[in-house]
Amino acid sequence: MLKREPSENFKAVRKSFIRANSPIFTGMVNVVCAIIQKDGKFLACRRKQGKARGGKWEFPGGKVKEDESPEEAIERELHEELSLDVKVDRMLGSVVHHYPDISIRLIAMKCFVNGGTISLTDHDEFRWISLSKLKSVDFSEADCRIIDEILLV
Numbered sequence: 555m556l557k558r559e560p561s562e563n564f565k566a567v568r569k570s571f572i573r574a575n576s577p578i579f580t581g582m583v584n585v586v587c588a589i590i591q592k593d594g595k596f597l598a599c600r601r602k603q604g605k606a607r608g609g610k611w612e613f614p615g616g617k618v619k620e621d622e623s624p625e626e627a628i629e630r631e632l633h634e635e636l637s638l639d640v641k642v643d644r645m646l647g648s649v650v651h652h653y654p655d656i657s658i659r660l661i662a663m664k665c666f667v668n669g670g671t672i673s674l675t676d677h678d679e680f681r682w683i684s685l686s687k688l689k690s691v692d693f694s695e696a697d698c699r700i701i702d703e704i705l706l707v
């Protein structure tokens with residue numbers, strides 16, 4: 555199939571959309587997290603002590619930078635944090651959560667691994683967790699909502 559470059563108009567609309575979602579306007583930080591499955595189990599990582607929510611489990615990811623799409627952000631973060639090359643399959647949904655220190659919109663992206671082997675930097679442990687066990691793991695509050703409102707429905 556013929557692959558076309560996005561038009562200038564499309565690029566401008568996309569850029570203004572990204573800007574409109576910037577924390578400067580919304581007070582909310584966009585955070586992407588990767589939902590990656592292997593043999594029916596979900597990849598989860600435990601945040602290192604000393605970081606906000608240290609010791610809590612989460613789906614790997616991070617903050618979306620200004621002028622970056624959620625897809626670009628998740629691919630960058632997984633490469634930086636886990637040395638994994640991932641591709642986005644689709645966006646599953648998002649939740650808004652207010653912590654005492656930060657308000658986030660956590661965007662869950664279903665991804666598949668294209669290459670690499672997990673090497674931890676910001677986390678001290680990772681696990682593959684079955685759907686039925688997700689509720690018994692000590693996830694960050696926003697992730698609990700991703701589990702309840704998106705993965706378990």
Ligand SMILES: Nc1nc2c([nH]c(=O)n2[C@@H]2O[C@H](COP(=O)(O)OP(=O)(O)OP(=O)(O)O)[C@@H](O)[C@H]2O)c(=O)[nH]1
Pocket residue numbers: 585586587606607612613614615616617618656658660694695696697
């Ligand atoms: N990466 C990630 N962060 C999450 C998840 N759930 C959740 O509440 N968060 C929160 O989102 C915020 C931003 O995540 P982060 O600290 O990993 O982002 P980052 O690596 O880009 O930030 P940094 O470079 O400032 O350290 C943190 O307060 C973190 O606790 C999740 O599933 N994945």
